[in-house]
Amino acid sequence: MVTPRSASTSPSNDVPDLVDIAHQVWHCPRPWVLRYLLVTIPSVFFAVMVMYPLRPWFRIPLLVRGLDTRSLDQLLEAIEFSTGQIVHGLPLVVTMALIPLGWLLVRVLWVYFEGGVLATYAGDTPLSWREFIDVSWRWFGSLFLLGAIWNVAALLMGVLTIVIGTLAGSLWSPLGTFLWIVGGVAIVMLWLWFSMARSATVVRGERNVFRALRSGARVIRQRPTGVVVLIVVTLALQGALLWASRVGTTVLPYSWWLPALILQQLAAVLAMGVTLARRAGEVRLAVQVFAPEVSDDI
Amino acid sequence: MWKTILSLMAALLAAVPMSSPSTDVSRPARAAQVPPEEVASYVIEADYDSVRHQITASQTVVYRNVTNVPIPDLVFHLYLNAFSSAETLWMREAGPEHRGYGFDPNAPGWIRIDEIRLADGTPLVLTPLDDDETLVRSELPHTVAPGGSVVLQVLFTAQLPYVFARTGWADGGDFVMAGQWFPKLGVWEEVASDAGAWNAYPFRANHEFYADFGSYEVVLTLPVSWRVGATGTLQGEPVEVAGGKLAHRFRADHVIDFAWSASPHFATLERIVDGVRVELLYYPGRRAMARRVMRATEEGLALFEEWYGPYGGGLYPELTVILVPEDAGGAGGMEYPTLYTVGVLAMPGLPACVRFLEAETVHELAHQWFQSMIATNEVEYPWLDEGFAEYSTVRAMRELDGGDAVACAGWSMSYLFNDRWAYRMNPNTPMSGNAWELTHFGVAAYAKPAVALTTVEQMVGDEAMLVFLRAYTERYAFKHPNEADVHAVMTESLGQEIADWFFDELVYGATTLDARVVGLPAGDVKVERLGALCIPVSVELTRRDQTETSFWSCEHPFNESLASLVAAEIDPDATALLDLNLANNGQRRTVDEPAWLRTITGVLQLLQLLFRGGGLW
Numbered sequence: 001m002v003t004p005r006s007a008s009t010s011p012s013n014d015v016p017d018l019v020d021i022a023h024q025v026w027h028c029p030r031p032w033v034l035r036y037l038l039v040t041i042p043s044v045f046f047a048v049m050v051m052y053p054l055r056p057w058f059r060i061p062l063l064v065r066g067l068d069t070r071s072l073d074q075l076l077e078a079i080e081f082s083t084g085q086i087v088h089g090l091p092l093v094v095t096m097a098l099i100p101l102g103w104l105l106v107r108v109l110w111v112y113f114e115g116g117v118l119a120t121y122a123g124d125t126p127l128s129w130r131e132f133i134d135v136s137w138r139w140f141g142s143l144f145l146l147g148a149i150w151n152v153a154a155l156l157m158g159v160l161t162i163v164i165g166t167l168a169g170s171l172w173s174p175l176g177t178f179l180w181i182v183g184g185v186a187i188v189m190l191w192l193w194f195s196m197a198r199s200a201t202v203v204r205g206e207r208n209v210f211r212a213l214r215s216g217a218r219v220i221r222q223r224p225t226g227v228v229v230l231i232v233v234t235l236a237l238q239g240a241l242l243w244a245s246r247v248g249t250t251v252l253p254y255s256w257w258l259p260a261l262i263l264q265q266l267a268a269v270l271a272m273g274v275t276l277a278r279r280a281g282e283v284r285l286a287v288q289v290f291a292p293e294v295s296d297d298i
Numbered sequence: 299m300w301k302t303i304l305s306l307m308a309a310l311l312a313a314v315p316m317s318s319p320s321t322d323v324s325r326p327a328r329a330a331q332v333p334p335e336e337v338a339s340y341v342i343e344a345d346y347d348s349v350r351h352q353i354t355a356s357q358t359v360v361y362r363n364v365t366n367v368p369i370p371d372l373v374f375h376l377y378l379n380a381f382s383s384a385e386t387l388w389m390r391e392a393g394p395e396h397r398g399y400g401f402d403p404n405a406p407g408w409i410r411i412d413e414i415r416l417a418d419g420t421p422l423v424l425t426p427l428d429d430d431e432t433l434v435r436s437e438l439p440h441t442v443a444p445g446g447s448v449v450l451q452v453l454f455t456a457q458l459p460y461v462f463a464r465t466g467w468a469d470g471g472d473f474v475m476a477g478q479w480f481p482k483l484g485v486w487e488e489v490a491s492d493a494g495a496w497n498a499y500p501f502r503a504n505h506e507f508y509a510d511f512g513s514y515e516v517v518l519t520l521p522v523s524w525r526v527g528a529t530g531t532l533q534g535e536p537v538e539v540a541g542g543k544l545a546h547r548f549r550a551d552h553v554i555d556f557a558w559s560a561s562p563h564f565a566t567l568e569r570i571v572d573g574v575r576v577e578l579l580y581y582p583g584r585r586a587m588a589r590r591v592m593r594a595t596e597e598g599l600a601l602f603e604e605w606y607g608p609y610g611g612g613l614y615p616e617l618t619v620i621l622v623p624e625d626a627g628g629a630g631g632m633e634y635p636t637l638y639t640v641g642v643l644a645m646p647g648l649p650a651c652v653r654f655l656e657a658e659t660v661h662e663l664a665h666q667w668f669q670s671m672i673a674t675n676e677v678e679y680p681w682l683d684e685g686f687a688e689y690s691t692v693r694a695m696r697e698l699d700g701g702d703a704v705a706c707a708g709w710s711m712s713y714l715f716n717d718r719w720a721y722r723m724n725p726n727t728p729m730s731g732n733a734w735e736l737t738h739f740g741v742a743a744y745a746k747p748a749v750a751l752t753t754v755e756q757m758v759g760d761e762a763m764l765v766f767l768r769a770y771t772e773r774y775a776f777k778h779p780n781e782a783d784v785h786a787v788m789t790e791s792l793g794q795e796i797a798d799w800f801f802d803e804l805v806y807g808a809t810t811l812d813a814r815v816v817g818l819p820a821g822d823v824k825v826e827r828l829g830a831l832c833i834p835v836s837v838e839l840t841r842r843d844q845t846e847t848s849f850w851s852c853e854h855p856f857n858e859s860l861a862s863l864v865a866a867e868i869d870p871d872a873t874a875l876l877d878l879n880l881a882n883n884g885q886r887r888t889v890d891e892p893a894w895l896r897t898i899t900g901v902l903q904l905l906q907l908l909f910r911g912g913g914l915w
Contacts, residue, residue, distance in 0.1 A: 035910070043905035051898045058894040059819065061867050061884035067897060072704065072711035073718075074872075074880070081881035099905070106909045173583035173646065191914065238913045245903070250708060257896035264903045275913055 014226040016284040018233060018277070024121060025276045030132065031117040035272050038109055040265075042102045049095040057082050068254035111147050115139025118202040121280040122287065142207045143198055149209065150194040157187050192231060196220055199282035204290050215290070223285045230285070234278040241271045331611030331671075333552050334776030335364050337510035338483045340556070345519040345543075346474065350457075351405075351467040353479060357452040360512075361442070361483060367494035368441040369486050372448070374411070374424075377478035379431045380501040381407035381459045381466075386430040388463075391503035391734070396463040397642065399628035407459030407466060411481055417449035428500035433484075435496075454481055461628045464639075468626035473561045475622065475629035475639060478507065482555070485510050485675075485778075499677055505733035506676035506683070507555065511776055514556040519545045521562065527579045527618040528558035529637050552613050552776065553635035554673050559620045567592050571599045574609050580621035587644045587655060588621050594659040595619055597698050601660075602690065605764060606667045606771040610636065617666070619659075631658055633665030633687075651706035657695055657713050664690035671775050679781055680739070681729040681805070685747025688717060692748050693755075714752060714875070720745035722878050726808040730781060749875050750804045753833065756873035758792055766791035781805065803831055804876075811874065814882035815866045823863050825856040831876060835869040838884075863887060 025032065057063050060082060066074030116136035120127055127135065161183025169176020197209075197216030206212045220227050245267035249260045344355035363369050380388035384403050388394075394401040411434070414422045420439060427433040442448045456479050461468040465477040484498025485508055497508060518526055522544050530550025537545045550556060559579065567578040567588055576595055580588040595617070603609055609617065614636050622630040622641035630641030640662060643654040664687040668674070674682040695702050695713040704711035721727075724738040729746055736742040755763040770779075770787045777783075781801070788797035803809045811831035817823040825837060832852030839846050841862050850856050850868070867884030869877065877883065907913070 039906050039909045040902075043902050043909055046905055047898050047902040050901055051894065055889050055894060058890045058897075059886040059888070060881055061865065061870070061886065062881050064890050064893045067893065070709045072709055073715045076711075076715070077718075077879075078881045081879055099908075103909060107911075110910075110915060169646065235913075242913075246708070249900075254896055255890075255892035257892050257899055260896055261899040261902075264899055268903070268906050271913055272910065275910070275915070 014223045014285070014288065015229045016226055016281045016288075018230075018281070021277050021280045021284065022273075024280055025273055028120050028126065030127075030129075031113075031120055031276055032269075032273055034113055035110070035117075035276070036269060038106060038113070039272075040268075042106055046095065046099055046102060049098075050092065053092045053095075064254065070250075107147075108144075111144050112136055112140050114143050114198065115202060117276070117279060118199055118283055121276075121283040122203050139202055139207075142201055142209055142212065145209045146194060146198055146201070146212060150190070153190055153194075154187055157183065157190060161187070192227065193217060193220065196227065196282055196286070199279065200286045200290070203283060203286040215286070219282075219286050219289045222289050226281075226285050226288075230278060230281040234274050234281070237274045238271050241267045241274070331608075331613060331772075331775045333611075333613055334511040335362070336512045336552070337362050337364055339512035339514070340480070341515045342480055342556075343517045343519075344480075346476075346560070348471055348474070348521055348524070351471060351474065353456040353458070353476070355454055355456070355480065357450075357454060357480060359450040359452060359481075359483065360447055361450070362447040363442045363444055363486065365486060365488045365494055366444045367486075367488050367492065368443050369438070369448075369494065370441045371435055371437045371496075372422075372450070373427070373433060373435050373484040373496040373498045374481040375478070375484060375498060375501070375507075376409045376411070376432055376434060376481055377501050377507075378407045378409040378456055378458070378465070381462060382430065386432075387428070388430070388432070388501055388503050392463075393503075396503075396628060397631070399462060401462050402460040405460035405466075407457055407462070409454060409456040409479070409481065411452060411454045413451075413453040415451050417451065422450070430500065432501035433498055452481055456480065461626045464629055464632040466626075466629065468629070469561070469563070469623050472563060473559075473623050473626050475557075475559045475620065475626065477557045477629075477632060477634060478555075480556070482509055484508075497675065497678075499734075502734040504680070504736065504739045506680065508675040508677055508778075509554040509673075511552055511554055511673070513551045514549065514553060516548045516550075516556055516558070517545050518548070518558060518560070519543050520560050523562040524560045525562070525564040525566070525579065526558055526560040527564070527577060527620055527637065529553060529556045529618070529635050531616050550636060552610075554670065555634050557634035557637055559622075559629075559637075559639070561623075563623075569596060571596050572603060572609075574599065574614070575616045576619065577616065578619040578621060581623045584621055584623070584644065587641075587648070590650070590655055591619060591621055591640055591644075591659050594656040594698065595663060598660040598663045598694055601694050601697055602664060602667060605690075605693075605767055607768065607775070609666060611671055611775045614666075614670075631662065633662045633669050635670040636666070638662035638665065649706065650700070651704065653695070653698070653700060653703055653705065656698060656700070657691055657703055660694045660698070661687055661691040664694070667771055672771065673776065673778050675778065675780065677733050679730070680733045680736070680743040681747045682779070682781065682784065684743040685729065685751065688744045688748040689751040692717065692752055714748065717745040717748040718875060721749045721876075725810045725878055728808050729805045746804070750800065753873070753875045754792070754796065754800060756871075756875065757833070758796065762792060799832070810878055811876055812878045812882070813868045813874070814879065815868060815885045816882075818863070818866070818885040819887045823866055825850065825866060825868060827852070829878070833874040833876065835874050836871070838865075838867045838870050839863060840865040840867075 060078050062074050063078035066078055113136050115138060116127065116132040119135040161180060165176050165180040165183060168179050193216050196219045197212045200206065200215035200219055201212040204215055206215055245264055248263045252260050339360045341358040342355055344353050346353050380386050383406055384394050384401060389401060411424060414424060414436065416422065422436040424434040424436050427435050438448065458474060458476060459466040461475065465475055465479065467474045484496040486494055487497050489495050499505065514530060516528065518528065519539055520526060520543060522542055526546050528548045530548045533547040533549050539545045563581050564579040565582045569576045569592060578588055578592050599609060616636060618637040620639040621644065622639055627642050630639050632639050640655065640658050643658045648655060665683065668686045669683045676683050692714045702710055703713040720741055724741045727738045727741045727746055729742050731742065733739065766788055769791050770784060773787060774783060785797055785801050788800060809831040810829040811833055812828040813835060815823065815825055834849060834851050837848050837850050837856060841864060865884065865886040869883055872880055
């Protein structure tokens, strides 16, 4: 059995100790490695499968120059006249069609392991691999259902925003803009709520998704500052990493593929670490709120 | 034939990088142009009924015969009659649609001359010259002698259509754009030493307009709350008149046309740019777009004055810009003297990095030189106006702050790309020809001239190109030049060979070029040219670690040794933009592995982002 992590807060308020969280994530590398491999293995496969038929294109200086200088003029003209040169290995179209299926598989596995990831951060003692798999399986159903409900809710909210925003905008443009912003904020709030609900599910041992959603709402209500700080900091860090990766790779000569790969993967690994830190932070906030009720069943 | 050009290009390559042209070309300030003779002048008092969308007006026309041939009659354009039904010649040729906007047969347009008399009261009889009455003629009781003039009094009624083909009303009647709204005289020209004729055609789908310079004094009577922008300058404050309306008096001198736009909803932005007062009228919900248009206007004015001389030859003190409302896109994208409209490309939510609105703005601004000031015949030589304006747009979009036509996420696309793409779809198109005879009007008038002039610019260099453009705009301001005049200026500025080549092969001819490298990776390498169009280009050959560049003229096959080549590329700097296919200009013997691998890393990064839900999971 996992010993539940004891509640700990920053001395002055409900903001979780971000440094401690980073420390925790660093010293529990399993979720990190697992997620990196889960994402990277299919990505490498599909990247090579997509690019292999296009090898003949890379005998065309115009195309390479277009990629190097980021010129759509050159790139689009090179592609326009080069479609007949695609090598018919695994057909490109089939590969492109498999990507959504690959995404679905990764998504299912991601949700599967999420229980184990959250339990890793909720407990004081490390989980063995067997415990990790067991916990993952135990929470898979609830987390999958939460994810499905979130997808439906987000889709509905998105469609509603588009329809109402567009209609309002056709009557009065500023109203349309306002409603688009309101809709966008609502989707973000929805995302936050479901994210907290997932953490609260595992912390409270709550399998009922609707009670999990209530628990998630309770965490946001009782720890608003902590939630906001956590989200803002982690999203900002992810954005900064993405920007740094882009800027860094842009300045590299186009032939320097290995330094570019190293830079991109370093950014990807760090970004995943930041995502895990967010999950760990969410778990901590849930533990703070539900400390007396933390389940032995994590 | 090309030795001179090759020598010039070699010198240019050695001394001047073939990169984006600089606008930092110093020149002495220039005085205003000599004003043209005022040939056709109008005094119009017009009352606009905003409920019926109708103009009732009286018009005094003073027409001076500046030719050496007596004039026996007068010919008027009644352009609005082209929109009287879906069955007119204009409509049958157009579809009926214009730039993607359909015609509403329930809200047609027309114009009717109710009365026309000489100043002494003698009534004149009008005879239609076409079935749709877009052109009418009146015999004069006495010819107008050379140097003489005739004064006419005209009463007319104009019904504006629901906005279509640049003119009309929209927004439930709260917006009006009035273009070609009054009876306008044709242009009398000498066709021989003792003969003249009216240069005036029935109004057809593709053709635009041609008129003499004159002065306009126009009083527009509109509902009280309406704000109006027009050609010329507002004279004093509007005056209240009967019926709860205001009379706005405008005056414009040395112009070929008069247009106006009005709405009770207009907000304004004003700037003074190099001594020119710029007023932008727009609907309040489009303020962000208006700022973009104003900024492009300011930058464009500075660029075009640098390249082509003072706005309006220094004679026009004001410029009015109309950003049309969303449901009036059919009135956008049109030029008039000292006024132009934009808004065809002002889609809601257009991101700042997609700059087609800026391109539309500078295109219409460029017309202030080529249509309003130089005033070529847009019916007989559409490319002289549109082509030079489009070339100016290509050039200006390279220089504007914020990047070219598209500048998003580090990726860019030039405005020229659109013109090149359009040209490549129908390259066997001469530029010359009457507007209604051109099968591919857009290519002939816009795309091909832009690409061709840009190719000339690349061949001769930016400095020489500016010398040609300045010579043209200075010499022919207010003079209605034709193709021969442009040919002559080009000859003087750029040389006989370039000028003859440009006109013979591109303006009057339809020759094309596709230069290509064939044979790699495994066969015998050849550098060859398909099509009869001759443009000397450089050829870059790479053999193991050595790269050498040669020039390839048109008269001789490429005779360099092509053995042991790693790569061959024709025109690596893409100066011959008329080449139909730049992708086959170069080939490598082997795949560029580092580039392929680098691209894989980029695809890998995108897929990783996709598979981890963008970092939000």
